[in-house]
Amino acid sequence: MKDRSEQSIREIVIVGGGTAGWMTAAALSHRLATTGTNIRLIESAEIGTVGVGEATLPQIRDFNRMLGIKEAELMGRTSATIKLGIEFRDWGKTGDHYIHPFGVHGEPIGPADFHHYWVKARAEGAAEEFGRYSLPIAAARRLKFNLPPGNPDSLLQSYSYAFQFDASLYAVFLAEYAEARGTRRIEGKVVSVKCDGDNGFIRSLTLESGEQITGDLFIDCSGFRGLLIEQELQTGFADWSDYLPCNRAFAVPCAISDPVGPFTRSTARSAGWQWRIPLQHRIGNGHVYCDRYIRDQDAVDMLMDNLEGEPIAEPKQLFFKTGKRKKLWNRNCIAIGLSGGFLEPLESTSIDLIQSGIMNLLAFFPEKQCAASDADEYNRLMDLEFDRVRDFLMLHYVLNQREEPFWRDMREMAWPDSLREKVEAFERRGLVPQYDQGLFQPASWLSVFIGQNLLPKTWDLRVDAMAADRRSAALQRIKAAIDDSAGRMSEHLAFIETYRAKFAGSNGDMQ
Ligand SMILES: Cc1cc2nc3c(=O)[nH]c(=O)nc-3n(C[C@H](O)[C@H](O)[C@H](O)COP(=O)(O)OP(=O)(O)OC[C@H]3O[C@@H](n4cnc5c(N)ncnc54)[C@H](O)[C@@H]3O)c2cc1C
Structure with missing residues (x-):
């Protein structure tokens, strides 16, 4: 040996x-x-x-924790704000908006998943918009944030957070x-x-x-x-350009004009979409688009016309091709x-x-x-990660109901079977994809399905066993508890300030 x-x-x-x-x-x-x-x-x-x-995902907190990095210090050093999710504007139809939160909607009220009760109540005209039953969404809409408390059984624990830095x-x-x-x-x-x-x-x-x-x-x-x-x-x-054809972007930071909330925003545009990522000292903006549908000059003009504050740098153009x-x-x-x-x-x-x-x-x-078997397993796991992200990104595009040529083509393009199966299972009877490895858990798929107006044709049979008045009382109770909790959270910017001040006088551990 x-x-x-x-x-x-x-x-x-x-x-x-x-x-x-x-x-x-x-x-x-x-x-x-x-x-x-x-x-x-x-x-x-x-x-x-x-x-x-x-903009990041909550998993980055695990990475920082592994390294022993103190979150408060990190936030101070990187001008970070909190991110509770992404707000999507105009992605279904113009005028629509929903938030994909880092957390769940509702809480268990019977043997079926919460969304099945909501689907039936909605069909009977007895439910509010799906986002009203999610604490991170309620907090984001009020520009508020508190750290999730430690009790795993509490509705107040139903969310996580990431950073915009x-x-x-x-x-x-x-x-x-x-x-x-x-x-x-x-x-x-x-x-x-x-x-x-x-x-x-x-x-x-x-x-x-x-x-x-x-x-x-x-x-x-x-x-x-x-x-x-x-x-x-x-x-x-x-090359996955046939699935995700956006291939260019302009990025530009601008000044902050109003207090910023704990979320990223993505607004659909005629041939792509625009991001807005608030940091402590500026807002990052960018227009991602497909050059087959819009000229560069029009793309940059659209970005600059839709800034909420004064630009603080020249727009920078980026070129990319989706794939791996x-x-x-x-x-x-x-x-x-x-x-x-x-x-x-x-x-x-x-x-x-x-x-x-x-x-x-x-x-x-x-x-x-470098044993080939190790490399093969590494590649298999990373392929899974990429495939699942690809399908989830595509979901946003294929579910649109917009009229422009870009959006029409995005609806009509060839879908991978792995995505089609997931969409059909949800549409048929509200089944949501579950998998162990890879990003995007059922709560994320659900947010986008419903946020972009895809509703199941029917609900879990077990929902019928609950009387309508009990169902609507449960929904009302959850919504009231969420509104109450969100209302009592700190203002997002006040949270950051207090938290940074705490770090200056302590060992900086966030929780
Ligand atoms: C439009 C756009 C928006 C994005 N938004 C997000 C987002 O919100 N959230 C997110 O998670 N990710 C986002 N990303 C992706 C993110 O920017 C990258 O994943 C991240 O920055 C990592 O880039 P990188 O380190 O791989 O490459 P780079 O930042 O390009 O770094 C490459 C490095 O290699 C060095 N290098 C290259 N060639 C040589 C050479 N010959 N010799 C020596 N050094 C060399 C360069 O100097 C540089 O240091 C976005 C990307 C784009 C294009």
């Missing part, structure tokens, strides 16, 4: 210092601290980062964290890559300065270009972040996919020979 130390990875090289690169460096430096593994990260100020990506400041924060734990940052541009003639493994990178960087494991966080995974290893790209690498782990190279794939920012999933890539890397952390 070979000496174990000969087989162990000793040198990890990360190419790229954007959100993906520094999240990876922070996690590896934390988890491998006792192993003597060297971690180096190469980044090029000349190339820069993509410079967008401000300045992603470049998050990367700086994580860079400090990783460098303090031994990650070595190298400024320079990679100009060539050397591979092993036998197995095709990457052996070294050459920088513009002539310096050679050798390694056992290479993490490609080089952004859309996929410097190692694609330009060198030619792994191949699964055919393998995210190929030989001794793992692609994390935009180098691995991108599925437009509608549900703020990119940073979460980075996190999944990192957690799976830690779970399957290889030896030098």
Whole structure:
């Protein structure tokens, strides 16, 4: 048997210092601290980062907790606000609006799921809009927030939260964290890559300065270009533009004019949609669109005409193609972040996919020979993640009832079977997809189905066993409890202020 130390990875090289690169460096430096593994990260100020990506999902809190990062400190350092969900405006028909919350609607009132009781009550004209039965939605609409209390059985525990932050400041924060734990940052541009003639493994990178960087494991966080995974290893790209055709965006920050609430907003436009992400000191805005349906100039004009405050920078144009690498782990190279794939920012999933890539890397952390079975399992799990995000994003588009050519085509496009089955099961009798791995639990699917006007043709049989007056009393009780709780929460901005002040005088732990 070979000496174990000969087989162990000793040198990890990360190419790229954007959100993906520094999240990876922070996690590896934390988890491998006792192993003597060297971690180096190469980044090029000349190339820069993509410079967008401000809205996150609640899972990022698990990542920060794993690293021992104090939330209050993070919020202060990254100008973060709280995010309770995403408000969708005009996505069904013009004038519609709903919130996809980080939480559930209602609470159990009988053997069937809550939404079945609501569907029947609605058919009888005895229910209010679905969003009225969700605490995070009630709080978001009132611009309020409190930390969820600890009691798992309480209706007040029925939500989670994420952050809207300045992603470049998050990367700086994580860079400090990783460098303090031994990650070595190298400024320079990679100009060539050397591979092993036998197995095709990457052996070294050459920088513009002539310096050679050798390694056992290479993490490609080089952004859309996929410097190692694609330009060198030619792994191949699964192009999903037919499913998610938006391929360009303009992004611009603007000044804040009114107090900001704890949610991101997405407003449908004629050939795409516009985001609004409030931070403590500014609002991030962007228009995501498909260039087959609108000219760039019209797209940027539409964005600038719909800002709520003065722009504080020039609009920046971004180009992308939705899809993913055919393998995210190929030989001794793992692609994390935009180098691995991108599925437009509608549900703020990119940073979460980075996190999944990192957690799976830690779970399957290889030896030098990078066993094919580990890589296969890693790729299978990441494929699942990407497929499920793709289907959930598509759901928003295929359920629209708008009239413009872009939206009509989005309704009429070919759907993956995995999505069609989910939509049909809900429409037939209110079944909601359940799966163990991957993003977006039943509560999320339900929010979008109902928010975009898809209602089941019938409800769970067990609902009929409850008398109409008992059903409507239960709904009224839940709504009243939610309104009462939301009304008593703190103003969102007051919460941030108090919380940051608390951090200044304590160890900064949020809960
Ligand atoms: C329009 C848009 C909106 C988005 N909104 C969100 C959002 O709200 N939420 C979310 O989660 N995500 C969002 N994203 C995605 C998010 O921006 C990215 O997932 C995140 O920033 C990670 O990017 P990255 O680190 O992979 O790549 P980048 O930021 O592009 O970083 C690449 C790094 O590689 C380095 N590099 C490249 N080539 C070389 C070389 N030859 N030598 C040395 N260094 C090199 C660069 O210098 C840089 O440091 C959005 C993306 C787009 C396009």
